[in-house]
Amino acid sequence: QVQLQESGPGLVKPSETLSLTCTVSGGSISDSYSFSYWNWVRQPPGKGLEWIGSISYSGNTKDNPSLKGRVTLSSDTSQNQFSLRLSSVTDADTAVYYCARVSSNGGFDSWGQGTLVTVSP
Amino acid sequence: DVQMTQSPPILSASVGDRVTITCRASQSIAIWVAWYQQRPGKAPKFLIYKASTLESGVPSRFSGSGSGTEFTLTISNLQPEDFATYYCQQYNNYPRTFGQGTKVEI
Numbered sequence: 001q002v003q004l005q006e007s008g009p010g011l012v013k014p015s016e017t018l019s020l021t022c023t024v025s026g027g028s029i030s031d032s033y034s035f036s037y038w039n040w041v042r043q044p045p046g047k048g049l050e051w052i053g054s055i056s057y058s059g060n061t062k063d064n065p066s067l068k069g070r071v072t073l074s075s076d077t078s079q080n081q082f083s084l085r086l087s088s089v090t091d092a093d094t095a096v097y098y099c100a101r102v103s104s105n106g107g108f109d110s111w112g113q114g115t116l117v118t119v120s121p
Numbered sequence: 122d123v124q125m126t127q128s129p130p131i132l133s134a135s136v137g138d139r140v141t142i143t144c145r146a147s148q149s150i151a152i153w154v155a156w157y158q159q160r161p162g163k164a165p166k167f168l169i170y171k172a173s174t175l176e177s178g179v180p181s182r183f184s185g186s187g188s189g190t191e192f193t194l195t196i197s198n199l200q201p202e203d204f205a206t207y208y209c210q211q212y213n214n215y216p217r218t219f220g221q222g223t224k225v226e227i
Binding site: 039048049050051062063064065066098100102105106107108109110111112113114 | 122153155157163164165166167169170171174176208210212215216217218219220221222
């Protein structure tokens, strides 16, 4: 069973770049025959879920236009990790950030536990 | 973007009740809808995909239906552990979008 774990700073200053990494165990992020996509989803305190973006097993990326080009997604297959960078953060980016897998069934079927990132001076 | 509108925002119920949550999409998304359960302080849990297919291990009291623009999640015989917030999500289009959530409370 695949497991995901987010890591990264819990506090980021306004205008700086938020960087998070998701480490995957129990499955390979470059496994092509599982049709897996690796995603970031966030949830501001007390609010709903927002999809940030995804990176495929082959390294193709998609991100949410609402984030206005501030998102960079990458992967490191040697470490079985994928990463998120969100630039020019403001307090509106304060949220719990989750990494999650989409497999052949199309839904987010495995999730990390989430990590709270606070944007504050 | 495809907007997903859930109703009601809050649903008050009792153990043993049957409850239904509705999710409406702003355009047709065929059957490409998933449902999630989220308990406080926890990551969402995957319940249903393709509108009506139960994920392995999810109790059979959960069921989903719908196609096109209207979808429902029904929980029969509500159990104490079912009191949580439920989200629908479409995966027919990018960006992937979620409903705003329905809190099922006692």
